[in-house]
Structure formats: structure tokens, C-alpha cells
Amino acid sequence: xxxxxxxxxxxxxxxxxxxxxxxxxxxxxxxxxxxxxxxxxxxxxxxxxxxxxxxxxxxxxxxxxxxxxxxxxxxxxxxxxxxxxxxxxxxxxxxxxxxxxxxxxxx
Numbered sequence: 366x367x368x369x370x371x372x373x374x375x376x377x378x379x380x381x382x383x384x385x386x387x388x389x390x391x392x393x394x395x396x397x398x399x400x401x402x403x404x405x406x407x408x409x410x411x412x413x414x415x416x417x418x419x420x421x422x423x424x425x426x427x428x429x430x431x432x433x434x435x436x437x438x439x440x441x442x443x444x445x446x447x448x449x450x451x452x453x454x455x456x457x458x459x460x461x462x463x464x465x466x467x468x469x470x471x472x
Contacts, residue, residue: 366388366458367417367461369412371385371386371387371410372385372386372387372392372411372458373385373386373411374406375406376398376399376406377404377405377406389455389458392458393458396422396454397451400424400428400430400447402424406421407419408421408454410458417461418436420434420457420461421434421435422454424450428446428447429445429446430445430447432454434457436461436462436463438471439472440463440469440470440472441469443470445467452464453466
């Protein structure tokens with residue numbers, strides 16, 4: 366995690382949920398909940414008046430996940446399984462960089 370930053374998390378379900386969290390562990394726990402619920406999941410890394418990047422998971426009814434990383438330009442990886450989506454999030458959380466293990470498309 367970057368010094369002086371925190372994560373803002375939105376979990377889109379029928380009731381909706383928004384939270385500010387201060388650890389990568391908390392973000393990962395909420396992501397696992399999103400995958401279980403087939404919900405949309407949004408993470409922003411914020412601090413010092415700066416948006417360092419965003420990570421979005423859109424989970425469909427078949428459990429496949431589209432992952433987006435916004436780094437002043439958007440990138441997307443389609444049809445990841447739940448395990449791939451969580452590994453991608455774990456890689457992104459500390460530095461807001463995309464993993465080279467999957468194929469990304471520019472948006």
C-alpha cells in the first residue's frame with residue numbers, strides 16, 4: 366500500500382454498500398464477498414487529494430469476471446474466473462499496477 370493512502374470500496378448489490386478501508390486484507394475480504402454474491406466491486410486507491418487508480422470487477426451470473434484497471438487510461442481483461450480475479454486484485458493493491466500474467470486490452 367502506498368504511504369498516506371486508503372482504499373474506498375463499493376460493493377454493488379441490491380442494497381449497495383460503500384466503505385473506506387485501510388488495509389489490503391480488508392479489501393480482499395470484501396472482494397471475496399463480491400465474488401460469492403455475483404456483485405459488482407469497485408476499489409479506488411486515494412490519498413493526498415490524488416486518485417492513484419481504480420480496480421473494478423464485474424461478476425456475471427455464471428461466475429465469470431471482467432476486470433478493469435483505470436490508470437489514467439482504462440484496461441480490461443475479460444472472462445476471468447474467480448481465482449484469477451482475486452490474484453489480479455492482490456497484485457494491483459500495493460502499487461496499482463496491472464499483472465503481466467493476463468492479457469489486457471486498452472479501453
